[in-house]
Amino acid sequence: MRLSESKIKTKKRIEIEEESKGLAYLLRANFIEKLTSGVYNYLPFGLRVIRKIEKIVREEMERIGGQEILMAALHPKSLWEQTNRWEAFDALFKVQSRYGQWYGLGPTHEEVVTPLAKNFIFSYRDLPLYLYQIQTKFRDEPRPKGGLMRTKEFLMKDLYSFHTDEKDLDWYYEKVKKAYLKVYKRCGLKPIITEASGGTFSKFSHEFQVLTEKGEDTIFLCANCGFSRNKEIMEGKKCPVCGKKIESYSAAEVGNIFKLKDKYSRSLDLKYIDQNGEEKYVLMGCYGIGISRLLSVISEVLSDSKGLVFPEEIAPYHYIILPLYTGRRDTDKKITKFSEEIYQLLKDHQKEVVFDDRKNVSIGEKFNDVDLMGIFYRLVISEKTLSKKRIEVKKRNSPNLKYLSKNELINLKK
Ligand code: ATP
Ligand code: MG
Numbered sequence: 034m035r036l037s038e039s040k041i042k043t044k045k046r047i048e049i050e051e052e053s054k055g056l057a058y059l060l061r062a063n064f065i066e067k068l069t070s071g072v073y074n075y076l077p078f079g080l081r082v083i084r085k086i087e088k089i090v091r092e093e094m095e096r097i098g099g100q101e102i103l104m105a106a107l108h109p110k111s112l113w114e115q116t117n118r119w120e121a122f123d124a125l126f127k128v129q130s131r132y133g134q135w136y137g138l139g140p141t142h143e144e145v146v147t148p149l150a151k152n153f154i155f156s157y158r159d160l161p162l163y164l165y166q167i168q169t170k171f172r173d174e175p176r177p178k179g180g181l182m183r184t185k186e187f188l189m190k191d192l193y194s195f196h197t198d199e200k201d202l203d204w205y206y207e208k209v210k211k212a213y214l215k216v217y218k219r220c221g222l223k224p225i226i227t228e229a230s231g232g233t234f235s236k237f238s239h240e241f242q243v244l245t246e247k248g249e250d251t252i253f254l255c256a257n258c259g260f261s262r263n264k265e266i267m268e269g270k271k272c273p274v275c276g277k278k279i280e281s282y283s284a285a286e287v288g289n290i291f292k293l294k295d296k297y298s299r300s301l302d303l304k305y306i307d308q309n310g311e312e313k314y315v316l317m318g319c320y321g322i323g324i325s326r327l328l329s330v331i332s333e334v335l336s337d338s339k340g341l342v343f344p345e346e347i348a349p350y351h352y353i354i355l356p357l358y359t360g361r362r363d364t365d366k367k368i369t370k371f372s373e374e375i376y377q378l379l380k381d382h383q384k385e386v387v388f389d390d391r392k393n394v395s396i397g398e399k400f401n402d403v404d405l406m407g408i409f410y411r412l413v414i415s416e417k418t419l420s421k422k423r424i425e426v427k428k429r430n431s432p433n434l435k436y437l438s439k440n441e442l443i444n445l446k447k
Contacts, residue, residue, distance in 0.1 A: 034350070036389045041076060043402050053247050055333030056180035058340050062406045064328075064349075071177025071185035078349040078406060079328070083188065085347045086324055086331075087167050089219045090190045093212045097205075099165040099192055104145045106169060110135040112144040116300045124172040126185075138171035143293070143319060146193045147301040154315055156306045157197050161205065165192035167324060179247060181329035182285060188324035196316045197307065202292055209320050213241055213288050220327060221335050221344040224287055227252045229263040231291060241288035241322075247333045248285030255279045285330045286323070293317040341407030342430050348409040352379055352386040355399055357415035364416050372414045375424060375439070382443050404429065410445070 044061045059065050064079025075083055091101065110127075113119040119127075119137070126138040139145065146164060153159055170189045177183050192209065196202040210226065217224050224241040231238040240263060242252050251264040255272035262273075264281065272279045295314040298304070303315045335342050345351060356372040358365045372388065379386040387408065389399050403411045413425040423436040426445070437445070 034387050036387060037391045039077070041078075043405055053179060053333065055247065055329060055331075055336055055341075058336055058405060059180060059328070059332050062340065062402075064332075064406075065181065067180075071174060071183070073181060073184060073186075073325075081349045082328060082343070082347055083324065086220060086327055087188075087190075089216055089346065090167065090322060090324065093216045093219075094165050094190070094192060097163070097208050097212045098161075099163045101166060102149075102164050103166050103168060104139070104142050104149070106139045106171070108137040108139050108144055110137065112148065112301070113137050116144055116297060118144070124174060126171045126173050139168070140170055140172045141189075141319075141321070142166070142168075142191055143193070143297045143317075144301070147297045147303050147317070150193075150195055150315070151301075151303055154195060154303065154305050157308055160195055160197045160305060160315065161201060162195040163192065163205075165190060165320075179249070179329060181325045182247070183249065184325065187326065190322040190324055192320040194318040194320070195303075196318070197305065197313075199294070199316060202294070202316045202318055206290065206292060206318055209290055209318070210239065213290070213320075213322065216322065217241065217243075217287065219344070219346055220331055221347070222287070222327075222331065225252065225254060225259075225261045225284070227261040227263050227284075228266075229289070230266050235292040235294060238289060238291040240286045242284035243287055243330050243334060244282050244284050245330060245333050246283050248283045248330075250284050250286055251281050252284045253279045253281050285326065285333075287327050287330055288320075288322045290320040291318065293319055336407075339401070340405035343407040343409070345409045348407055348429070350385045350387045350406075350408045352384055352410045352412055353403050353408040354379075354386065354388045354412045354414065355396070355403065356390070357396060357413055359416050364419075367419055368414055368416065371419055371422075375412065375414065375442070378439060378443065412442070 041063050047057055047060055063076050066074045066076060068074055110119055125140055128136050167190045169186060171186055174183050174185055177185055194205050222243050224243045227240045227242045228237045229240045252261055253267045254261045255277055257277035258275040260272050260274040294316050297317055298314040304312050305315055307313050332341055354372050354376055356368045358368060376388045407429060409429055411427045418425050423438055424442055426435045426437050
């Protein structure tokens with residue numbers, strides 16, 4: 034990609050800079066654009082990162098048997114009435130058709146996935162079943178804030194599992210926990226698994242909480258044994274596991290997993306015939322990851338005073354080529370030629386590369402943009418590197434410079 038063709042320019046300082054650096058960087062780098070309070074557009078660089086996070090999520094979901102589907106966002110009122118959530122789910126967006134019918138805009142999909150599963154689940158032989166989707170969710174949040182942290186329209190991965198018995202549900206629940214940790218690790222995060230209210234159907238659910246001042250949650254964490262619980266249900270000051278002192282921290286919830294058991298299979302009548310020919314309710318689990326909130330959290334946690342510092346797997350691009358001109362025509366021609374060669378070479382090797390070939394932008398601004406946008410490797414081509422037929426290589430997260438030949442560049446290891 035040639036930056037000269039992109040036309041989407043980065044911004045200088047913006048108002049909210051002090052409030053949240055992660056959000057300021059996302060806005061300045063034009064990864065996202067605010068449409069209205071709690072509603073955002075994704076622009077090319079931001080969308081690339083979102084797609085990469087989604088790819089990681091998909092890979093880890095497939096690894097634990099998840100089958101991807103895409104459910105409707107427009108839900109008939111009747112389904113939400115059956116679960117008593119048409120009135121009880123405060124944040125449900127309700128829309129009326131001009132022909133009179135009411136619909137809910139999906140904030141979560143138990144009401145849709147449970148009837149859907151009825152098409153496939155009849156006997157114990159049809160279980161377990163794991164279905165997931167990555168989809169736009171709608172919630173009429175009272176206080177949208179923090180950029181993508183809490184929005185009225187957001188991207189979520191939701192997985193639903195269906196089981197014959199609690200043992201199988203428990204086993205899969207633990208499997209999902211491990212898969213989630215892999216997802217976050219690949220995104221450069223190390224969340225704390227926190228016990229939280231499980232609602233009426235289970236003692237606890239588990240949240241994946243990333244420590245950050247910009248998070249809306251307060252969690253309690255025991256430095257001694259690692260026990261953690263969400264503030265909502267944490268009264269005592271001592272760790273209930275080891276008795277040591279417990280401290281509170283601000284954190285952002287990037288995922289939440291629940292054992293729904295038979296809550297929705299009862300209200301939506303999802304049964305199966307067991308080995309003895311008896312009819313039983315299917316047990317369910319649900320597992321969410323806030324994809325767009327993740328982008329916000331990653332930007333907050335993985336950034337420095339200059340901009341975003343993303344791990345290679347989710348960086349918007351892996352390489353950016355910066356020609357450093359001298360003002361001398363002959364030399365500059367050679368610099369352009371060599372830069373074009375490197376650009377072509379990287380493309381030929383299926384590398385994700387940006388060529389900063391913009392003419393009216395100063396070299397200082399170009400350097401700033403590389404740091405702001407979190408591109409993983411900066412490649413500088415200058416008179417000095419040219420004379421040795423080398424490329425100056427710098428990783429976004431390291432101050433060290435390396436001078437590599439074309440061949441070494443292509444075979445660069447992490
Ligand atoms: P919260 O407690 O933060 O409101 P939640 O517990 O209601 O979230 P879940 O229903 O568990 O959210 O949804 C799964 C994930 O989706 C959450 O862990 C979070 O990362 C993300 N998420 C939930 N609500 C929003 C929102 N309004 N904007 C962006 N992401 C959200
Ligand atoms: Mg939650």
